[in-house]
Amino acid sequence: MTALLDAHLVVNRDAFHLDVVLRIAPGETVALLGPNGAGKTTALRALAGLAPLAGGHLRLDGEDLRRVPPEKRPIGVVFQDYLLFPHLSARDNVAFGPRRHGMDRRSAHAVADRWLERVGLADHGRRKPRNLSGGQAQRVALARALAVDPVLLLLDEPLAALDARTRLETRGELRRHLAAHPGATLLVTHDPLDALVLADRLVIVEQGRVVQEGDAVTITARPRTDYVARLVGLNLYRGHGAGHVVSLPGGFTLTSTDTVHGDAFVAFSPAAVALHAHRPDGSPRNTWPVVLDDVQHHGDNLRVRLDGPISVAADITPAAAAQLDLSPGRELWVAVKATETRAYQA
Structure with a gap:
């Protein structure tokens, strides 16, 4: 047009x-x-x-x-x-x-x-x-x-x-x-x-x-x-893709079902982040330890910000928060399924 x-x-x-x-x-x-x-x-x-x-x-x-x-x-x-x-x-x-x-x-x-x-x-x-x-x-x-x-x-x-x-x-x-x-x-x-x-x-x-x-x-x-990631409410990371794996600065890796090579982004929703009091059983492709930094209300849920090998935001229900006994400095585990991530060229 x-x-x-x-x-x-x-x-x-x-x-x-x-x-x-x-x-x-x-x-x-x-x-x-x-x-x-x-x-x-x-x-x-x-x-x-x-x-x-x-x-x-x-x-x-x-x-x-x-x-x-x-x-x-x-x-x-x-x-x-x-x-x-x-x-x-x-x-x-x-x-x-x-x-x-x-x-x-x-x-x-x-x-x-x-x-x-x-x-x-x-x-x-x-x-x-x-x-x-x-x-x-x-x-x-x-x-x-x-x-x-x-x-x-x-x-x-x-x-x-x-x-x-x-x-x-x-x-x-x-x-x-x-x-x-x-x-x-x-x-x-x-x-x-x-x-x-x-x-x-x-x-x-x-x-x-x-x-x-x-x-x-x-x-x-x-x-x-x-800025755009915050605008649309996604966790966003930039690294180097090699197939289904994207390596981030510092050596941490994230796995996706998408295939990408060279400079790449990985994004996923805070709702895709699962929090656990202990390392989860099974084999989620993306799992890492974190420390709770902040908790804020986000609609009907809570937006939890966590520090670790990479910083991440998670959305959880008040009931889940009560079970996890959230407080600043609390040590937790994060799991994100590969199917919940999106990898694409930078």
Whole structure:
């Protein structure tokens, strides 16, 4: 599919250097994820024209935007804190963009009324931002961004300011609006759930570079950095593969049913890790002694972090924890079946 957005963003900011390639097709939503300081917001600001490019290119629907001022770009932006004009009503906030694009007041208000109705706020048009809830303010900000018919929609942590319940409801509403948006959408977020629910494709950036990209299934099945592994909740190790065995630094080995040669990753879920008070009977292919480091609640289960030849996270039930008499420093044994691991090329 032809890319509506074709961008190579090179930005220098103090000691930080961003070098990221982004391509987004019509109707596609791409999530840009990464740890704090990875360059996500810098990339968004460069697309919006708020951060100058030091190199690369920026084409939107075939038009070179590098010399187009921010207010002239066919781009809608929803900022993390929404940045609604506090002195304007919701209706006038949404009408602001069309007015800036030369539309007369009556027509701009008609556009604003249609968008407020689409986001479920038809009866909130006269309210000022201070009289809106967080979810309502987010919807006004989205309506304001979409009212200019943007070729590119930029969303900067659009749900971060909401409480958990409002976030759940608003996420579903936002997904519906993004599905109907014919242009390209870039979602900047640190929340993997937002990315998995809202985006068609994920782009992971670390230290100003793209380290992995693909659909959710590919990313979650085969993480390629520690950050991505933590993001999707997997234990990840890098070593050298020789058939079914991957040798890790320090001489420790992990066995998989997958075959891999050369530089390789091994990944497995914390749920695949079995804990034992004593060395387990039988012959699990991956077994090693560990010392308990930390225990935290993780949903209905407990996430246990363990130190040993390799550090590992395990998910166990409260009942299993009680039987193991967990306490910091407790010596245990770990077992992971070879069939529960995934080995793949680095």
